Amino acid sequence: xxxxxxxxxxxxxxxxxxxxxxxxxxxxxxxxxxxxxxxxxxxxxxxxxxxxxxxxxxxxxxxxxxxxxxxxxxxxxxxxxxxxxxxxxxxxxxxxxxxxxxxxxxxxxxxxxxxxxxxxxxxxxxxxxxxxxxxxxxxxxxxxxxxxxxxxxxxxxxxxxxxxxxxxxxxxxxxxxxxxx
Numbered sequence: 001x002x003x004x005x006x007x008x009x010x011x012x013x014x015x016x017x018x019x020x021x022x023x024x025x026x027x028x029x030x031x032x033x034x035x036x037x038x039x040x041x042x043x044x045x046x047x048x049x050x051x052x053x054x055x056x057x058x059x060x061x062x063x064x065x066x067x068x069x070x071x072x073x074x075x076x077x078x079x080x081x082x083x084x085x086x087x088x089x090x091x092x093x094x095x096x097x098x099x100x101x102x103x104x105x106x107x108x109x110x111x112x113x114x115x116x117x118x119x120x121x122x123x124x125x126x127x128x129x130x131x132x133x134x135x136x137x138x139x140x141x142x143x144x145x146x147x148x149x150x151x152x153x154x155x156x157x158x159x160x161x162x163x164x165x166x167x168x169x170x171x172x173x174x175x176x177x178x179x180x181x
Contacts, residue, residue, distance in 0.1 A: 006051035029129035048075025
């Protein structure tokens with residue numbers, strides 16, 4: 001099992017099993033924290049997943065500044081992901097969950113605390129991470145802006161004589177839990 005395989009499995013788990021609408025992996029922000037995987041679901045609830053493939057990596061993770069001072073860390077919910085048997089439940093930091101991988105299967109061995117662990121500082125780091133990620137997208141789609149890129153359906157309507165092509169849903173009809181109150 002490689003670290004990259006654990007990251008991909010965690011991404012898929014957050015999208016499908018935990019129903020996160022937005023999932024990022026291995027993106028850096030100004031705090032110095034680079035979550036292996038972080039996702040967001042309804043009402044801005046964030047779930048951080050740290051992937052560990054060795055005991056040494058797991059034990060070294062405790063020394064990171066945002067682990068020593070959890071108030072600086074990201075994630076309303078925090079979870080480690082590791083091969084089955086690598087991490088014992090008793091070794092988890094308070095409130096952390098555990099995903100275990102065996103072959104191609106991933107299971108939630110220890111549920112994370114439902115009480116949010118994210119502080120205002122952690123929320124600000126998450127915003128920084130999202131903004132830095134959006135900026136990376138904008139740089140890649142230049143000379144278009146993100147706003148223009150997101151309005152691609154409007155261009156389809158123009159090109160298609162005033163109506164959307166068959167099978168394309170209007171922006172107003174898209175399911176987006178982040179737009180509902």
